[in-house]
Amino acid sequence: MLVTSKGVLNILRERGEVNEKKILWLLLAVCLVMTMATACSNAGASAPNENATTSFTDTTGRTVEVPTNITKIVPSGSLAQMALFALAPEKFVGITSAWTDLNKQYIDTKYYELPVLGQFYGMKNLNLEEIARVNPQIIIDIGDAKKTVVEDMDAIQTQVGIPAVHIEGTMDKMAEAYRTLGKLLNMEKDGETLAKYCEKTNSDTQAIMDKVGEAGKVKVVYCMGDNGLNVIAKGSIHAEVIDKVSNNMAVLDSVSSMGTGDTVSMEQLLLWDPDVIIFAPGSIYSTVVADPAWQQLTAIKNGKYYEVPNGPYNWMGFPPSVNRYMGEIWMTQLLYPDQAKYNVYDKAKEYYKLFYHSDLTQDQYNALVANSIAKTAK
Incomplete structure (x- = not known):
């Protein structure tokens, strides 16, 4: 009573x-x-029910039962890792590959010791035993949709017994991807912040390119490799930024989907004779000025050749993930300074804070862009 x-x-x-x-x-x-x-x-x-699940439909149309409260995630590969690190680094229980010294200049030390799990695509060295040990609640794949993506996600889910989902993450769809991830991970406010950033960067770049017009686009070739004769062909996923902000002269009958690019001859480069040449980090940027063959190219003779800033990742998209937003900011201002009237350092500080949770210093920025300033051929 x-x-x-x-x-x-x-x-x-x-x-x-x-x-x-x-x-x-x-x-x-x-x-x-x-x-x-x-x-x-x-x-x-x-009190939350740790065993509660929710039906989630990924961008392939697959409906997967996922935990309602997700606190432990692993990315399927490097593209997913970069995109997810911006949103939910504290939920990581493993990474696809060990952080390099270059990465560590910008990544908080608390993430250094995460277990290395490998990747499903690319090197295809996913360590199933290690994944079982860290016991994630979900595996998330982000990037362009492979033709076999449905079969691939089903296979990885069957192999490890953990829900696996794919979310399309091309440059034009990354905002939508962050909104979807925000709902999946109960981080809708943070997902919306990143989505709006992606949308604004794309729209700001497009506004500049509308002013430039098709006729005003600078002729560009992106060169890679030990001899500089691997190019990023127009239409490939790795060329999204170049195709958007320039006249990519590297038009080929067959386009590789590999990050190593397509091999061409010096004769082909001379036929294209671009106004500007962009060299990938680790290529031959520092030696072309003294090479008679390269000196025949207009871009080299005029000092209109540059090396892509690189840290913690290549700004132009290797791997082709959210790093490309910084690439389009840099390259648009590089090619069209009269239209792109902004301070790239200010833009970089904002980007590094959002995507790497890092306070980019002026010295770090100066080192990043040291070779993105034109040199005069001698």
Whole structure:
């Protein structure tokens, strides 16, 4: 039977067993007991069910049962890792490859010791035993949709017994991807912040290119490799930035999907004779000025050749993930300074804070862009 504090007090008064001090202590004691009971009841009612699941439909159309409260994730590969690190680094229980010294200049030390799990695509060295050990709740794949992506996601899910989902993440669809990830990971506010950044960067770049017009686009070739004769062909996923902000002269009958590019001859480069040449990090940027063959090219003779900034990842998209937003900011201002009237360092600081959770210093920025300034051929 439930007896209220008022009822207890009346009983004691009838018996003559109460005074003012007793009244006060009794009321306090009853209130405390009732408060504790209510708190315990509410705590039990709101405690999350760790086994609760939700139906999630990924961008392939697959419907997968995923945990309602996701706190432990692993990326399927390097593209997914870069995109997810911007949104939820604290949820990582493993990474696809070890951080390099270059990465570590910008990544918080608390992420250095995460287990290395390999990747499903690319090197295809996914370590199933290590994944089982770290026990993630979900594997997330982000990037362009391979023709076999449905079969691939089903296969990895079957192999490791963990839900696996694919979310398309091309430059034009990355905003939508972050909104989807925000819902999946219960981080909708953070996902929306990143989505708006992607949309604004794309729209700002497009506004500049509308002013430039097709006829005003600079002729560009992106060169890679030990001899500089691997090019990023127009239409490949790795050429998204180049195709958007320039006239990519590297038009080939067959386009490789590999990050190593397509091999061409010096004769072909001379036929294209671009206004500007972009060299990948680690290529031959530093030696072309003294090479007679390269000196025949207009871009080299005019000092219009540059090396892509690189840290913690190549700004132009190797791998082709969210690093490309920094690439389009840099390259647009490089090619069209009269239209792109902004300070690239200010843009870079914003980007590094959002995507790497890093405070980019002026010295770090100066080192990054040291070779993105034209040199005069001698």
